[in-house]
Amino acid sequence: MAGQSQYWRVLTExxxxxxxxxxxxxxxxSALAVTTTLATALTMSVSLTVVLTLAAGLISTIxxxxxxxxxxxxxxxxxxxxxxxxxxxxxxxxxxxxxALSVYVGLITTNCLVLGRTEAYARHHTPLPAMxxxxxxxxxxxxxxxxxxxxRELFGKGELFGQExxxxxxxxxxxxxxxLMLLAPSAFFLLGLLVWAVRVWRPDQxxxxxxxxxxxMEAAE
Amino acid sequence: xxxxxPNPWRRFLALPNDSRAKTIVVAFLVxxxxxxxxxGATVVLRPIQSANRAAEEQARIEALVAGIPGMTAxxxxxxxxxxxxxxxxxxxxxxxxITPASLETALADPANWTELEPAVDPIGLGRxxxxxxxxxxxxxxxxxxxxxxxxxxxxxxxRVDAILALRGDTNTIAGIAITGHSETPGLGGRxxxxxxxxxxxxxxxxxxxGEMRFRVxxxxxxxxxxxxxxxxxxxxxxxxxxxxxxxxxPDGYGPLLxxxxxxxx
Numbered sequence: 100m101a102g103q104s105q106y107w108r109v110l111t112e113x114x115x116x117x118x119x120x121x122x123x124x125x126x127x128x129s130a131l132a133v134t135t136t137l138a139t140a141l142t143m144s145v146s147l148t149v150v151l152t153l154a155a156g157l158i159s160t161i162x163x164x165x166x167x168x169x170x171x172x173x174x175x176x177x178x179x180x181x182x183x184x185x186x187x188x189x190x191x192x193x194x195x196x197x198x199a200l201s202v203y204v205g206l207i208t209t210n211c212l213v214l215g216r217t218e219a220y221a222r223h224h225t226p227l228p229a230m231x232x233x234x235x236x237x238x239x240x241x242x243x244x245x246x247x248x249x250x251r252e253l254f255g256k257g258e259l260f261g262q263e264x265x266x267x268x269x270x271x272x273x274x275x276x277x278x279l280m281l282l283a284p285s286a287f288f289l290l291g292l293l294v295w296a297v298r299v300w301r302p303d304q305x306x307x308x309x310x311x312x313x314x315x316m317e318a319a320e
Numbered sequence: 321x322x323x324x325x326p327n328p329w330r331r332f333l334a335l336p337n338d339s340r341a342k343t344i345v346v347a348f349l350v351x352x353x354x355x356x357x358x359x360g361a362t363v364v365l366r367p368i369q370s371a372n373r374a375a376e377e378q379a380r381i382e383a384l385v386a387g388i389p390g391m392t393a394x395x396x397x398x399x400x401x402x403x404x405x406x407x408x409x410x411x412x413x414x415x416x417x418i419t420p421a422s423l424e425t426a427l428a429d430p431a432n433w434t435e436l437e438p439a440v441d442p443i444g445l446g447r448x449x450x451x452x453x454x455x456x457x458x459x460x461x462x463x464x465x466x467x468x469x470x471x472x473x474x475x476x477x478x479r480v481d482a483i484l485a486l487r488g489d490t491n492t493i494a495g496i497a498i499t500g501h502s503e504t505p506g507l508g509g510r511x512x513x514x515x516x517x518x519x520x521x522x523x524x525x526x527x528x529x530g531e532m533r534f535r536v537x538x539x540x541x542x543x544x545x546x547x548x549x550x551x552x553x554x555x556x557x558x559x560x561x562x563x564x565x566x567x568x569x570p571d572g573y574g575p576l577l578x579x580x581x582x583x584x585x
Binding site: 163 | 333337338342343346347350351354355357358361362365368369372373376502505506
């Protein structure tokens with residue numbers, strides 16, 4: 100029972116409390132680039148979660164035999180191979196979505212999130228907890244991507260998964276799409292607002308200030 | 321001292337992690353296994369991917385044809401679909417003994433490619449196939465009224481593949497479809513958007529003196545020979561300009577266009 104609740108904690112911790120995107124600000128390059136529609140965000144989330152989980156499992160299995168000097172290369176090679184395989188599968192079975200994701204599937208290799216988890220967790224734990232942790236982090240990343248992707252598609256096009264939700268003004272409805280939502284800056288704004296919202300809700304996530312403005316310093320003295 | 325393990329694998333695993341032998345063997349094993357995995361996936365999935373690409377190209381050609389004003393009417397008037405011809409780019413005539421089905425095999429042979437001199441090769445193709453598959457549509461008088469010509473060139477991020485629809489006067493563009501590119505999404509990648517491609521129909525390649533004038537403008541097009549440029553994608557635009565100029569020039573489809581103008585085709 101104790102073991103089970105520990106896995107549960109490892110799995111749910113990265114969802115909000117230790118969310119890799121909103122707390123650690125890892126992997127935001129792809130989070131910003133592929134969230135114009137919910138479908139691409141979802142595909143990217145699934146791909147990343149699968150790659151992350153498998154990589155964590157593999158690296159954790161051979162963790163006792165990875166020479167310290169070449170450990171990063173070994174990890175990158177494993178992650179890159181998994182990414183290529185996933186990319187090939189997407190190209191074969193989901194050609195449309197694979198085109199929409201273009202280079203970003205390949206960029207999973209360099210996603211800090213993947214290397215961060217394999218380096219920080221999988222290398223020191225047995226395969227099962229490592230995979231659970233990786234899966235939880237994948238879900239945390241997916242959660243953020245899906246929220247941002249959903250908001251951008253909803254307000255940018257009035258659609259969700261390509262289905263019309265808000266009737267467009269052009270077609271006699273009332274909703275005028277916010278084209279800004281489809282551009283990259285809006286992803287920054289939404290992510291910023293999301294981080295803000297999470298940190299208001301959970302103040303313990305706010306980082307300590309690195310610099311104190313001179314005015315405040317004087318006031319404090 | 322413990323006795324020597326007879327199993328060499330276990331002996332290897334027992335080596336200290338940072339010994340040189342173990343480092344090299346682990347690196348080798350990891351690369352070998354990963355290489356096998358990647359090659360396996362590529363080989364197993366290639367047939368499905370090429371079928372996807374072929375279907376996609378077919379759909380693009382259909383969309384291109386459907387997007388040209390009056391095309392659907394022309395098609396039904398011509399009483400059928402496009403005819404597919406493999407042409408010999410050097411002579412501009414239909415190629416002997418090569419059908420669309422055998423084209424791929426023929427192009428696998430390096431003898432069927434022509435090396436390009438750097439002077440005539442501004443797009444850096446290096447070599448050009450001697451045969452190309454084109455699609456022709458004939459009108460009631462059996463004259464070519466529209467041709468679809470596949471092009472390939474170099475953009476900013478890599479190769480750009482396109483199909484250009486040209487009217488029977490061999491000078492007026494009827495449309496373009498980008499069938500493959502690796503340009504930056506949101507910048508050069510916008511060449512695949514219909515909004516950009518919409519500025520192609522009606523653009524003329526040459527002026528009255530027969531000089532090639534086609535150009536992707538910087539900003540809005542100002543003459544009949546220009547199409548609109550894309551902000552932030554100057555090099556992609558230049559790549560498209562050079563691609564169209566090369567392929568419709570004397571080293572590309574020039575001989576074919578001459579033959580069509582002479583009414584020989």
